[in-house]
Amino acid sequence: MSADLTELYQQVILDHNRRPRNRGKLPTANRVAHGDNPSCGDQCSVYLRLDGDRIAEISFDGSGCAISQASASLMTTQLKGKTSAQAQALYDQFHEIVTTGKEPEEISDIAAFAGVHTFPARIKCATLGWHAALNALKGDAVPATTESHTD
Amino acid sequence: MSADLTELYQQVILDHNRRPRNRGKLPTANRVAHGDNPSCGDQCSVYLRLDGDRIAEISFDGSGCAISQASASLMTTQLKGKTSAQAQALYDQFHEIVTTGKEPEEISDIAAFAGVHTFPARIKCATLGWHAALNALKGDAVPATTESHTD
Amino acid sequence: MPTWNNIRADFPILHQQVNGKPLVYLDNGATSQKPRAVIDALVHYYERDNSNVHRGLHALSMRATDAYEGARTRIATFLHAADPAEIIFTRGTTESINIVARSFATRLKAGDVILTTEMEHHSNLVPWQQAAKASGATLRYVSVLGANAEGGLDLAALDQLLTPQVKVFAFTHISNTLGTINPVAELCRRARAVGAITVIDAAQSVGHAPLDVQAIGCDYLAFSGHKMCGPTGIGVLYGRRALLEKLAPDETGGGMVVNVTYEGATWKPAPERFEAGTPNVAGAIGLGVACDYLDALDRAAIERHDHALARLAYEKLSTLPGIRLLGPTGERGGLVSFAFPDVHAHDVVTFADEDGVALRGGHHCNQPLMRKLGLTSTTRASFYVYNTAEEIDVLVASMRRTLKFFVG
Amino acid sequence: MPTWNNIRADFPILHQQVNGKPLVYLDNGATSQKPRAVIDALVHYYERDNSNVHRGLHALSMRATDAYEGARTRIATFLHAADPAEIIFTRGTTESINIVARSFATRLKAGDVILTTEMEHHSNLVPWQQAAKASGATLRYVSVLGANAEGGLDLAALDQLLTPQVKVFAFTHISNTLGTINPVAELCRRARAVGAITVIDAAQSVGHAPLDVQAIGCDYLAFSGHKMCGPTGIGVLYGRRALLEKLAPDETGGGMVVNVTYEGATWKPAPERFEAGTPNVAGAIGLGVACDYLDALDRAAIERHDHALARLAYEKLSTLPGIRLLGPTGERGGLVSFAFPDVHAHDVVTFADEDGVALRGGHHCNQPLMRKLGLTSTTRASFYVYNTAEEIDVLVASMRRTLKFFVG
Numbered sequence A, B: 001m002s003a004d005l006t007e008l009y010q011q012v013i014l015d016h017n018r019r020p021r022n023r024g025k026l027p028t029a030n031r032v033a034h035g036d037n038p039s040c041g042d043q044c045s046v047y048l049r050l051d052g053d054r055i056a057e058i059s060f061d062g063s064g065c066a067i068s069q070a071s072a073s074l075m076t077t078q079l080k081g082k083t084s085a086q087a088q089a090l091y092d093q094f095h096e097i098v099t100t101g102k103e104p105e106e107i108s109d110i111a112a113f114a115g116v117h118t119f120p121a122r123i124k125c126a127t128l129g130w131h132a133a134l135n136a137l138k139g140d141a142v143p144a145t146t147e148s149h150t151d
Numbered sequence C, D: 001m002p003t004w005n006n007i008r009a010d011f012p013i014l015h016q017q018v019n020g021k022p023l024v025y026l027d028n029g030a031t032s033q034k035p036r037a038v039i040d041a042l043v044h045y046y047e048r049d050n051s052n053v054h055r056g057l058h059a060l061s062m063r064a065t066d067a068y069e070g071a072r073t074r075i076a077t078f079l080h081a082a083d084p085a086e087i088i089f090t091r092g093t094t095e096s097i098n099i100v101a102r103s104f105a106t107r108l109k110a111g112d113v114i115l116t117t118e119m120e121h122h123s124n125l126v127p128w129q130q131a132a133k134a135s136g137a138t139l140r141y142v143s144v145l146g147a148n149a150e151g152g153l154d155l156a157a158l159d160q161l162l163t164p165q166v167k168v169f170a171f172t173h174i175s176n177t178l179g180t181i182n183p184v185a186e187l188c189r190r191a192r193a194v195g196a197i198t199v200i201d202a203a204q205s206v207g208h209a210p211l212d213v214q215a216i217g218c219d220y221l222a223f224s225g226h227k228m229c230g231p232t233g234i235g236v237l238y239g240r241r242a243l244l245e246k247l248a249p250d251e252t253g254g255g256m257v258v259n260v261t262y263e264g265a266t267w268k269p270a271p272e273r274f275e276a277g278t279p280n281v282a283g284a285i286g287l288g289v290a291c292d293y294l295d296a297l298d299r300a301a302i303e304r305h306d307h308a309l310a311r312l313a314y315e316k317l318s319t320l321p322g323i324r325l326l327g328p329t330g331e332r333g334g335l336v337s338f339a340f341p342d343v344h345a346h347d348v349v350t351f352a353d354e355d356g357v358a359l360r361g362g363h364h365c366n367q368p369l370m371r372k373l374g375l376t377s378t379t380r381a382s383f384y385v386y387n388t389a390e391e392i393d394v395l396v397a398s399m400r401r402t403l404k405f406f407v408g
Ligand SMILES: Cc1ncc(COP(=O)(O)O)c(C=O)c1O
Pocket: C254, C276, C277, C278, C279, D029, D030, D092, D093, D094, D095, D121, D123, D124, D172, D174, D175, D176, D201, D203, D204, D224, D365
């Protein structure tokens, strides 16, 4: 297997894909948002229980490739307990990683997604769950898509 | 000047173009039909006084290239006094001449149009007036065109 | 399986490596590759004859017009159409269907029914949804039978669906997702019996098998050049002349008018009436040459070749653990669509790409059918004249490797 | 007059004889010729990268998508558009205008006014007549002044015409029949003051001079690739993003939808929303390369070159007995349109063709203006980057010979 592909499908990603964390509807959710990648058919719904400005609980549901599912799963583990501002900052860091491949200074599981940057067509898979989560935080009813033309 | 062009613009044609015969509206007409070549903008109206099945008087009016104008002019001189059947036969002969270049056995001015066949794009100019005349004979109200796709 | 001597030499694009492996192009359902003859025709046109058509009297313009109209005649022959005037050049299948659907949008009324099937490509589905919405007509679907859609269209239910209220029946010839070959002549016959106009989406069939619009008895037929060795940006709407003569124009502008005043305009007859503006001249000429190329190979032989490859792929793939194969178990068009329970199609396609194998993964513009089958995506391998049995072995090996990585 | 070193070598088609004479191609208003670089880009695409765009994850598909979207970005830069998403690929000017006109057809109502001008090409006239008819809106025209239309648009009357009822004002940038250059930025400013949407037919201007849609301040702008060194079958509709976001789709089908069920569909944002079906991928890529080619020549230099040739032709032709020259007497776009009292344009064009000179004769898709000027046709010579002052001498000599034959 090529180095690129090994980088893309890291152990962390395969693990989250096989055993997704926080998967399923959240009965206590007070926010929900849905994301679509129309071309691939990837889908992701994110459920939040916001406690003030803080994410008290979070889950996701959906279908898609290993990258999108693992990313959504990992995201839920990362965002739980965070404020909106912290969530946005984490997303910015994640976006930097998947688009440039530059790993963050602190050690973090999200670094596993650095390999995505050599597969530009997959960036939208990696960010789908994050977009839905940020939309849910904003209370935005419009379905998220990571396929807007300028993304 | 090339042989082809000399053939196309024969003296007879130039003469009819410069001094068109039977040009203008026919006040006594009981049949009229209009022809268009939309792409070139050539136009031709043909006026008939039918006496029974016989063309008692005929005139034309219109604008277009030397070929279309001369052809309409010459046509009026040929069709005067003819029956519908004779007119159709003459047109068939004329069509044969302009599409194949084969001159008819009897000597006739319409042979002047034999040169048209080397300029296929001009066939529709040469036949415009004739089409209008045949339509007028049929009492057909639809404007003639020599540009229908299968012409 | 018919093969042609050295056919791959005709397709320059095939002779490259992708990710260090020889390219195995199995994405022909999306678009086909182009033979040298078609590429050369484009170059020749731009280097010798390029000019605007129809309105010119100079040498280049006459040559361009002759070549463009010659392509129209060539395509009429290719389809066994009665008349070249029945061939309207469009950008492709999607535009062709939109033209017909738009014309119905203004003519249908509440109570009328548009009938289509559950296996349509979005391009033969959404335009009819829009036509129904605009006109108040009702859209109905012929069901697809079987858990893996192996049963094809529910022809038994057709008599019930084909009421006299059905004004138009639009269906695909070959499903781009399932490989199902629909009995188009029969569908047309039954539609005609209730007075419904038939519209065939032939995107996956023209260029893959002999086709005779008069024998099929359809009213309209749509296809794309790019899926049959032709250039991009060119396609055809075939329409029966008697219908086209009554049809109002779709787009308007230069080239399709007889007389224009500041108050209004009158229209030329078909096909010009439906070709406003400068057409894709080079594209049409290239498509004509593609017809020559395919006829030289012999379309009956192409059909045998594609079907044999599809059968072979179906058999070999069916040995893979857990694989779910869609569509007919018997005779099928030149493609195979499948899913694995634990590996998503995009991961499959990414792995295959590493092996040089070009596949398509996703909903294949067929979301509602996917949903009905309980899937969100499949992987599709689709074949054409230059594909070989050896390439199917490469495909299957690549699938095995992928499964091993993800499932173990 | 700017010239470029050896520019004619870039255009393979120019190096041929027509009727035994070197080709003098002066029919650029109808379509331009293509430089080697554009032809090569098509060949390269078909030989290396051809694939369907947007829905693929394999190597060719990613390359094709990148090249296609790269062309979009290139064209956005070429037009100084704010955003690549404002560039919609179409077949050409005619389709672009039809898309906009159709959208107004469903939104306008009785009492609304569509304003256009008396000098429009049929492609920017008939679609608006159809939109007016469909919606009940009224179509009004800005007059053209002068017996030979030398006065241009009647700008003094514009304030009266531009009432708040005017919802859309569609006008050409450069007249393909007269050579008139309209003050587009001023027209947009005045239209905006009454809240009218502006639509510019830029078929004759993009590729002939620098152009900045933001400086002009238009809402929509339409043009064709084939008139600016690009391939046939590709063109652009530029639309301001804020407008495109609110605009309903025109055609529907694959590639422009987000979610499709058997009941209905939702749309992607612009530009995808307006590009149903497989686009003319090779055409778009070729158009991007044409932009590179023209920018390498420098569009300001192209403008000076074309205008200088037009001025020279106008001066030299005006010495011919009886000639009637149309359009502005001063600054004009790169074309000259004229008529002789005793020789019809088609005879002129046929004679010119014998001298190797490609001209256009006819109504130039502008019948109502011809009628207003008391003409049925004119002869038009239109210039581009590869034309020379010597070719104008050939043109004038050919005209003299024709006059001698017909008039003596
Ligand atoms: C001013 C103008 N508008 C519109 C058009 C139509 O362009 P196309 O035929 O490429 O759609 C043309 C060219 O024919 C033109 O010159």
